[in-house]
Amino acid sequence: MNLSELLEEKRKNNSLLKGNYFPKSKAKAIALVNISDKNIVDKLLEWLNVIPANFVFISNEEIKSEYQNIVFIKKYPIDIESWFDFIIADNEVDNLKNFITKWITPIISENNYLSSMLEEFNPIKVSWNSYLYKEENEWCIFYAIIRYLENYKFPYDNRNLIKNLLEI
Numbered sequence: 001m002n003l004s005e006l007l008e009e010k011r012k013n014n015s016l017l018k019g020n021y022f023p024k025s026k027a028k029a030i031a032l033v034n035i036s037d038k039n040i041v042d043k044l045l046e047w048l049n050v051i052p053a054n055f056v057f058i059s060n061e062e063i064k065s066e067y068q069n070i071v072f073i074k075k076y077p078i079d080i081e082s083w084f085d086f087i088i089a090d091n092e093v094d095n096l097k098n099f100i101t102k103w104i105t106p107i108i109s110e111n112n113y114l115s116s117m118l119e120e121f122n123p124i125k126v127s128w129n130s131y132l133y134k135e136e137n138e139w140c141i142f143y144a145i146i147r148y149l150e151n152y153k154f155p156y157d158n159r160n161l162i163k164n165l166l167e168i
Contacts, residue, residue: 003163006103010162013083022054024068029053029152032076032084032104035141036092043138045070053149056084086148090136103162107131107144117168121147123157129164 017030033055035041041057048055049067056071063072082102089096089108096114100106108115110132118130131148133140151157 003159003166006166007159007162010082010085010103014085017083018054021056021071022069025054027052027054027069029085029149030083031055031107031145032081032087032099033057034087034089034093036090037136040090040136040138040141044142047138047142048145051146051149053145053152055088085152088141088145100165100168103165105130105148105161105165107133107141107148109136110134119164121151121161123151126157126160127164128161129168 014028014030018025018028022030029052031053033041035044035057045067048070054069056073056076058076059072059074061072061074065071081099082104084099084104086105086107087093087096087099089099089106089112091109091112096106096108096112100114106114106118108118108130115130115132118132119128120130120132121128131144133144151161
């Protein structure tokens with residue numbers, strides 16, 4: 001499958017995911033959030049509510065969200081993994097490499113076990129394949145999300161990001 005076909009399939013599947021979880025949201029990007037620290041999650045919720053993206057949080061319990069762009073689920077069907085645009089994860093995530101092979105942009109800690117094979121966003125070199133945050137706190141994670149979303153709105157840059165993930 002070439003890059004154009006892959007992106008088209010991803011766009012269609014992304015629309016299905018959006019229709020399933022976010023029927024009222026106008027945002028296009030959809031993130032899978034796998035952060036185990038409840039304090040960080042609680043602090044991020046208020047901020048994520050106001051940015052133009054949708055967030056599916058993996059949680060030990062299904063929680064009813066008061067925000068139209070945030071949902072909590074215990075487990076997601078494995079066949080929808082590739083429908084997400086990006087994943088925000090801490091070092092507790094087990095199958096990060098699997099997400100990368102599904103062309104999902106990782107936003108992870110600089111000290112993650114896979115960070116050595118990932119490269120931080122560099123708009124000048126067009127050679128990035130991820131977004132890395134320096135510290136395990138809500139500020140650094142939020143900053144990385146904003147950097148990703150700034151890139152996401154430029155189709156050429158986002159296409160190159162996905163292409164660079166394919167080359168890992």
